[in-house]
Amino acid sequence: VTKYREMALQPECDIAIEDIVNEAIVIDDKSAVELILDDLEQPKVVKNKIREEFENILKLLDFNNQGTDIFRQWYIDGRLYYHIMIDETKPREGIKELRKIDPRKIKKIREKKYEVDPRTRMRIEKGYTEYYTYFPNGIKSGIQQSAIKISKDSICHTTSGLMDPANKLVLGYLHKAIKPLNQLRVLEDATVIYRLARAPERRIFY
Numbered sequence: 001v002t003k004y005r006e007m008a009l010q011p012e013c014d015i016a017i018e019d020i021v022n023e024a025i026v027i028d029d030k031s032a033v034e035l036i037l038d039d040l041e042q043p044k045v046v047k048n049k050i051r052e053e054f055e056n057i058l059k060l061l062d063f064n065n066q067g068t069d070i071f072r073q074w075y076i077d078g079r080l081y082y083h084i085m086i087d088e089t090k091p092r093e094g095i096k097e098l099r100k101i102d103p104r105k106i107k108k109i110r111e112k113k114y115e116v117d118p119r120t121r122m123r124i125e126k127g128y129t130e131y132y133t134y135f136p137n138g139i140k141s142g143i144q145q146s147a148i149k150i151s152k153d154s155i156c157h158t159t160s161g162l163m164d165p166a167n168k169l170v171l172g173y174l175h176k177a178i179k180p181l182n183q184l185r186v187l188e189d190a191t192v193i194y195r196l197a198r199a200p201e202r203r204i205f206y
Contacts (some may be wrong), residue, residue, distance in 0.1 A: 001077050001103050001104050001135075001176070002104065004077060004084060004174045004175075007075070007174050007178065008174070012181075013177060016199075017072065017076065017174075020075065021068055021075065024071055027064055027067060027068070029065065031176065032063065035050065035054045035057070039138070049163070053094070056095070056117050057095070060095065060097065060098045061098060074158070075172070075173055075174075077103055077172060078160040078161065078162065078173065078175075079156060079158065079172075080158050081102075082099065082100055082101065082156045083098070083104055083150070083154060083155060084098060084154050085097040085098070085099060102137050102138075104139060105134060105137075105138050105139065106132055107132065107133050107135070107139055107156070108130065109131055109132065110129070110130050112125055112128055112129075112130060113125070113127050113129055114125075118193075132151075133147040133148065133149060133150070134145050134148040135148075162174055162175070
C-alpha cells in the first residue's frame with residue numbers, strides 16, 4: 001500500500017488517476033451511486049428498508065462531497081476498511097458512524113477450530129474463527145507489538161478483487177504500473193546525467 005501511495009505522487013501517475021476518478025465518479029443533481037433491486041426476490045417492504053439503509057450509509061460517508069476522495073483512495077490502495085460504530089446500549093438504532101481505518105494497520109485472522117473425538121482421541125477440524133487485529137503503530141514483521149482484537153462483524157471492507165498468482169495477497173490497480181513508472185524514472189535520471197555530461201564546459205578567466 002505504501003508503494004502504491006508513493007507511485008500516486010508521481011505527476012504522470014497522478015494525472016492518470018485523476019482521469020480515471022473523474023470518469024468513474026460523476027456527481028450532478030442526482031446521487032453518484034444508486035441501488036438497483038429489480039432482481040431481488042423480496043417483498044416491496046424489504047426492498048424499501050434496504051434502500052433506506054443504503055441512503056443512510058451514503059449520508060454517513062458524505063458521499064456526495066467525499067465520493068471522489070473515497071474512490072481515489074480505494075483505487076490507489078486497492079482496499080478500504082471501515083469500522084462500523086453502533087450504540088451498544090441501543091443496537092436497534094443501527095449504525096451511528098463509519099470510521100475509516102488505514103489498511104496498513106489492520107489484518108484479518110482466520111484460526112482453525114478443533115475438537116477432540118472422544119472415541120479416537122484425535123483432533124478434528126471444525127470450521128474457522130475469523131476476526132480482525134488492529135495495530136495502532138502499523139503492522140511490522142518481526143517485532144512484538146500490542147494489537148486490538150475486533151470482531152468480524154464490526155469491520156466492513158472491500159478490495160480491488162485482484163490477487164497475486166498465489167491467490168494470497170490482494171493487489172491494487174496500480175500494480176501493473178510499477179514497472180513502467182520505474183522505467184520512466186530511470187529514463188529521466190539518465191537524461192539529466194546525459195545533459196550534464198554533454199553540457200559545454202564553462203571556463204572562468206581571471
